[in-house]
Amino acid sequence: MEPGFWHDKWDAKHLGFHLGEVNVLLIKYWPELALDNDSSGCDINVFVPLCGKSLDMCYLADRGHNVLGCELSQKAVEQFFSENNLPHQIEPLEPINKFTTEQVTILQGDLFSLAPEQFSEINAFYDRAALIAWPESMRLAYVEQISALIPPKSIGLLITLDYPQEALKGPPFAVSEDWVMTNMSDAFEIELLSCGDALMDNQRFVNKGVPWLSESVYKLKRRS
Ligand SMILES: C[S@@+](CC[C@H](N)C(=O)[O-])C[C@H]1O[C@@H](n2cnc3c(N)ncnc32)[C@H](O)[C@@H]1O
Numbered sequence: 027m028e029p030g031f032w033h034d035k036w037d038a039k040h041l042g043f044h045l046g047e048v049n050v051l052l053i054k055y056w057p058e059l060a061l062d063n064d065s066s067g068c069d070i071n072v073f074v075p076l077c078g079k080s081l082d083m084c085y086l087a088d089r090g091h092n093v094l095g096c097e098l099s100q101k102a103v104e105q106f107f108s109e110n111n112l113p114h115q116i117e118p119l120e121p122i123n124k125f126t127t128e129q130v131t132i133l134q135g136d137l138f139s140l141a142p143e144q145f146s147e148i149n150a151f152y153d154r155a156a157l158i159a160w161p162e163s164m165r166l167a168y169v170e171q172i173s174a175l176i177p178p179k180s181i182g183l184l185i186t187l188d189y190p191q192e193a194l195k196g197p198p199f200a201v202s203e204d205w206v207m208t209n210m211s212d213a214f215e216i217e218l219l220s221c222g223d224a225l226m227d228n229q230r231f232v233n234k235g236v237p238w239l240s241e242s243v244y245k246l247k248r249r250s
Contacts, residue, residue, distance in 0.1 A: 027159065027197060029098055029136065036099040042230060043155050043198070044078060048085040051185055052154065055219050055243050059181050061150055062089065073148045073180075075137055075172055076156035079106035086152065087129040094148060095132040096140060103134045138171055145175045151182030151246075158186050158198040165201070166209060173213035178250040186242050187224065193236040203242060215247040 035041065061070045070091040074083055077095030079102045086093050097103050103125050107114045117124040122135030133140060153172070160168045176182075184206070191200040203218060210216060224241035225231055231239050 027161065027164070032098055036101040041078075043159075045081065048081050049154055049185070051220075051241070051243050052082050052085060052152065052183065055183055055245075056086075056089070056152075058219060059150070059183065059245065061091070061181065068149070069147075070150050071147045072182075073145060073151040073172075073176060075151070075153060075175075076159055077106075077132060078102050078155070079109065080154070081110075082152065082154060083130055084110060091129070091150070092147075093130045094145070095130065096137050097132055097134055098136055100134055103132045106132065137168075140171075140175060142175055142177075145177060148175075148177055149180050151176055151180055153182065154185040155198060157184060158196075158201050161196060161199055165199075165205075169210055169213070173248070176248045178248050180248045182246050182248075183219075184244040184246050186244070187239060188242065189231065189236050189239040194231065194234050206242075206244060210246070213249060215249060217245040219243045219245050 072086050072091045072093050074080070074086070074093060074095040077083060077097045078099075083093045083095055083106070100123070103123075106112075107125060107127065112127040112130070114125050114127040117126070121139050122133050125132045125134055133144070151172070157165065157168065186201040186206065187198050188202050189200050203221070207216060221240055221242040223239070225236070225239040228239055
């Protein structure tokens, strides 16, 4: 979607995508990446594209990881720090602003204005409601950009939704396993960790009469 769409959502507080708790799939599947057991003892630095004010960043930080989010909306970033009582510093780095607290840094600005040099320390990533935030016409550009930013060998989780797209206007947009495999396999090794029925947990889809909704979790590894 274009930036104005998301700024309007944050202005109007239409934040149906925001969870008031840590995503249960993150809690269930992040340990499967075995990042805590890194034998070299090096820091785990997790990139969270289109992070919003997700509490998932707190979960990752609580696990001892460093988090680097990217979020377009200044309102979202300010709310993340204020709602979690996190004192922070702001550094203007045209065209973005860098918000920093102890273990969480958020680059506030357009993902497409970021450069790979800013991601050299990244070795993990987490995409929830980011890939599926893009309509099909913009999705490949997003995949190309995160593929350019995420360093080789980085490991991450991708969470997607799939449903008959004609039944509902996104976002979130339907992304099938076939789409993921076809369009992301050049850049990532992909393993499907789970795929489950998610209809009853998503009242908006039920209300709109969407006949089925599945949620998938993938383990991804950036190819060298
Ligand atoms: C569907 S929300 C998901 C937020 C978060 N991942 C979560 O799970 O709550 C998508 C977020 O992406 C942000 N966004 C959209 N386009 C962006 C862009 N070009 N660069 C950075 N952030 C963007 C929006 O402001 C919005 O907060």
